[in-house]
Amino acid sequence: MKGVVIKSTGSWYIVMTNDNKLYNCRLKGQFRIHGIRTTNPVAVGDRVEFIKEGEEGNGMIKAIEPRFNYIVRRSINLSKSAHIIAANIDRLYIVASIMLPRTSTGFIDRLLVTAEAYHIPAALIFNKIDIYTKEANERCDQLMELYSSLGYPSYAVSALEGTNVEALRLVLRDKVNLFSGHSGVGKSALINTLDPNLAIKTGEISSYHNKGMHTTTFAEMHPLSFGGFMIDTPGIKEFGLVHFESQEISERFPEFRALLPDCKYKNCTHVHEPSCAVKQALDLGFVNPERYHNYLGLLNDESLDAVDYV
Ligand SMILES: Nc1nc2c(ncn2[C@@H]2O[C@H](COP(=O)(O)OP(=O)(O)OP(=O)(O)O)[C@@H](O)[C@H]2O)c(=O)[nH]1
Ligand SMILES: [Mg+2]
Ligand SMILES: [Zn+2]
Numbered sequence: 529m530k531g532v533v534i535k536s537t538g539s540w541y542i543v544m545t546n547d548n549k550l551y552n553c554r555l556k557g558q559f560r561i562h563g564i565r566t567t568n569p570v571a572v573g574d575r576v577e578f579i580k581e582g583e584e585g586n587g588m589i590k591a592i593e594p595r596f597n598y599i600v601r602r603s604i605n606l607s608k609s610a611h612i613i614a615a616n617i618d619r620l621y622i623v624a625s626i627m628l629p630r631t632s633t634g635f636i637d638r639l640l641v642t643a644e645a646y647h648i649p650a651a652l653i654f655n656k657i658d659i660y661t662k663e664a665n666e667r668c669d670q671l672m673e674l675y676s677s678l679g680y681p682s683y684a685v686s687a688l689e690g691t692n693v694e695a696l697r698l699v700l701r702d703k704v705n706l707f708s709g710h711s712g713v714g715k716s717a718l719i720n721t722l723d724p725n726l727a728i729k730t731g732e733i734s735s736y737h738n739k740g741m742h743t744t745t746f747a748e749m750h751p752l753s754f755g756g757f758m759i760d761t762p763g764i765k766e767f768g769l770v771h772f773e774s775q776e777i778s779e780r781f782p783e784f785r786a787l788l789p790d791c792k793y794k795n796c797t798h799v800h801e802p803s804c805a806v807k808q809a810l811d812l813g814f815v816n817p818e819r820y821h822n823y824l825g826l827l828n829d830e831s832l833d834a835v836d837y838v
Pocket of ligand 1: 658688718763
């Protein structure tokens, strides 16, 4: 039998087959995934082979199919082991907000670099447009234009009022989608609005900190009634774990990657080198100054190198 892992509850995994049947499965023996040591051998999104065993609806996982991508929570460098959040993701959506809580472009860019590093196509969703002021709306338009131009599809929605949710349904349909972002931006609420059959728990925004309360505590994959899956994840706190080499960071900025062949030095870091095409483009206004600023931040501050899901 074959299926996809939609939930992990410690030593049990809920596996869904093609005909939408659910099985409670255990793992057989030790699993080693090539290349990385993981605290969890099987993650949400993994496609597995299992056999029925024991009571009706129970099974035993025999094999995990090779992943085409995955996203991890722990640094491989620092702790020597990683927690896999999810595997086989068609698109990672960074759910952001201009207000309550505000998402910085520094945070967005760090997450985009991470998605690029794990070879996961990324997109942006600005939620809560129902509460935006005129200035917030302008900022939202500006960021949507910036990120779309870089190849990251961008959407502005309201989970509360359902604005532009239908357009989002069309792109999510029949795909494995992962929502990521700060606590309180409305990841779970948006999934509930997208598919009213779901009733995922949502939280309040702390009135003191204007931040979410970390309501979702583990990644779970929800089958969508209109086809495909939505992986809801816990809100991210910023701090550095995954280390990227300078060269790797510049490769993860698509607009810099495109300009590198025009830099004088093939290993140009676009900081101090003469005849740098990125700095020239920046002076001419073709490279966004905020992106360049965030790039320098990533190069200089290792504590900002990546993100952790807490
Ligand atoms: N005004 C407004 N509030 C929203 C919207 N979407 C979500 N909220 C509210 O924001 C709060 C947080 O929503 P959640 O869905 O729990 O946020 P989350 O991103 O899942 O947070 P974590 O699970 O903690 O990571 C709730 O009080 C929601 O009602 C929206 O479009 N507009
Ligand atoms: Mg949530
Ligand atoms: Zn350069």
